[in-house]
Every structure is written in structure tokens, then in C-alpha cells.
Amino acid sequence: MKRVRVNGLRIFQCAAILVAGLASSSAWAGWYNNxxxxxxxxxxxxxxxxxxxxxxxxxxxxxxxRDGINGSAGFTYVNLPALQVSFYGVNVGFYDRLELSYVDSRLSLNLPNLQTVALVLDAVDLGDSVGTDVWNSTLPMQTYGVKLRLFGDAVYTSDSWIPQVSIGGLYKVNGNKELVKTLGADKTKDYEIYLAATKILFPLSTLVNVTARYTSANEDGLTGFGYCHNNGLGTGDCKNKxxxxxxxxxAHLVAKNTAIGGEWQQHGNNTGGQSININGLNLTTITNVLSNLGLDLGDSLKQKNEGDWYDLFMAYAPNKHISFTVAYLMFGNISVAPDQNGFYFSTHLTF
Structure with missing residues (x-):
């Protein structure tokens, strides 16, 4: 199998070394603010x-x-029945006005139906062309982000009904181009733009946030962007609208260092109902051949309708240098895997 080369982890390691160097320098002491x-x-x-x-x-x-700079590093692990995702990243906030971020993620698909296809394709030397693996099909992705506060202050103007409003941009690059195409996406890299409004209601110890995201992402970009709805002959309609x-x-603050809450994230349904593809061909014919060989996969190689993401979380911060978040996730269908509900763990370091 061809190995996908992704430099995100190396970039992250270099960024971590740079941040550590800054944190230990006398110059950082003058910029640091918390x-x-x-x-x-x-x-x-x-x-x-x-x-x-x-x-x-x-x-x-x-x-x-607005008097200084604060850096962060984070790690997140998501465990669902048919897949696991890990996220490593760093970000830096400048003067409570500008934020820069980077994340390297790995989505592992442990799906018996995909593994069966990978086994058959390996036997005829086609495995590299679709990005699948007999044991574990991985989708790596790098995300580069920037956020700018436009107006308002969620913390220091709590007596005003005007929320804090920021605009942000994300550029996402998926490292397994072949597997993204196999899963029916049109593009492996794309940008997103979002506008967020946050209001902290201190009398109620509650934060409310509403975000509008302009995107064509499938599963937050982890499985690509847009769609290619083919007709089974390698041609069809590809769009990235x-x-x-x-x-x-x-989020509700139950103690000064503990918050509970929930989230909802609307998703599209770009690839729902479509068969996964091999070199631009859908697998309807191949599924029939496998059935004749005793490998009846039924509709298991068809993409399920993508569901919205929901979660219930608890965040705990013993101090300003570290926090922990645990959550129960309700992600619905992801690619060819139905009912992906599970758990989330994240740690966030600030310095």
C-alpha cells in the first residue's frame, strides 16, 4: 500500500518547539498575559x-x-463505534483581537466493508488508487485558521446586550486524496468562513454562542468537500457548492472552574445515498460480483445520509494553565458507518 506523506505533525512539532522557546525567553515574559x-x-x-x-x-x-499574548496547545481524542479521530494543535491569541491556529487530525475508519473492498483491490493491485487499507483506512487532515474580533466584548461589557462578534477563516487540506475521492467527495482541500457571536450572561452564569459557517465540508472536512454523483460509468455531476x-x-458555569453545556452543528448531505467510488466508478457492479462470490455486502458500501453533530460536555479548569473536557457525542451517520455515537476527551494547555 502507498503511504500518505503528511507534514502536519512535523509542522506541529516545530511550532511546539518555537512556542516553548518563546515561553522560556525573557522576551515572552514581556508579552505574556493571562x-x-x-x-x-x-x-x-x-x-x-x-x-x-x-x-x-x-x-x-x-x-x-488587550495588553498581551497567550498561547495554547491542545489534544483531542474521539472514540466512536466504527472510527476514531485524534487532533493535535496549537493556537495563539494576540491582544484579545487576533487568533492564529493549526491542527493536525487523523480519522481512522475501521469498517469491515471497506476492509473487504481493500482486500479485493490489493489482490488485483488497485489498492493504492483508492487509498484504502486492509487493516485501517486513514484520512489525515491539516487545518489552518485565523479569527479576528470585529466588535463587542463578551467579558467586560456584560451590561450591554451587544455580543462579541468575530469573523474567522479555515483552510483544510486532506492528505489521503485517493480515499477522499473513493468516498465520493469533489475536493480534498477547501476554505471555510464563519461569523460567530458570543454573549456571556453573568447573572445566569451562562454563555450563549451562535455561529454561521460558509462551507461545503463533509463531516467537517474529514471526508472531503462537495460531491461527485456519478452514473456508474465514471462520469457524472461534481460540485463544491x-x-x-x-x-x-x-455553556453554564456550575462552579468558577467547571462548566457544562451542549452544542449543535448543522451539516450538509453531499454524498448521502451514493455508492463509494473506485477510479470514478461506483461499486454497484462490483457489489454484485462480490455477492456472487459469497460476499454479500448489500447496501453497506452506500454512503449514509450525513447527520448533524450534537454533544453534551463538561469542562474543568483547575487553573489557567490547563483544562479538561469530556463529552458524549451524537454524530449520526458518517460515510458508510451508521449511528456513530461515542465519547470525546480533550485537554487544553495555555501558556
């Missing part, structure tokens, strides 16, 4: 931005005020 209220910068999202687990907030990550999707987060 004056914001505990947990108000959010935790490390799967996209790298400050916010909830999946939804970026208008707040700038970290605890810096972006739409605005809604996202909501609500």
Missing part, C-alpha cells in the same frame, strides 16, 4: 479555534487581554 476570567476564552475545538468542542466562538482563545450552516453552543 488576565481574562477563567474559561471565558473557550477550550480547544477540533478546528483549532477557541470555542466549544466543535463550534468556534467569537472569543479569542487563551486568557490574554458552499452553503451557510448554523451552529450553537450553550
Amino acid at each position: 488576565g481574562k476570567v477563567l474559561l471565558t476564552g473557550g477550550v480547544f475545538t477540533v478546528d483549532g479555534a477557541g470555542g466549544g468542542g466543535a463550534v468556534p466562538w467569537a472569543t479569542i482563545s487563551g486568557y490574554e487581554t 458552499r452553503k451557510v450552516r448554523a451552529e450553537v453552543s450553550i
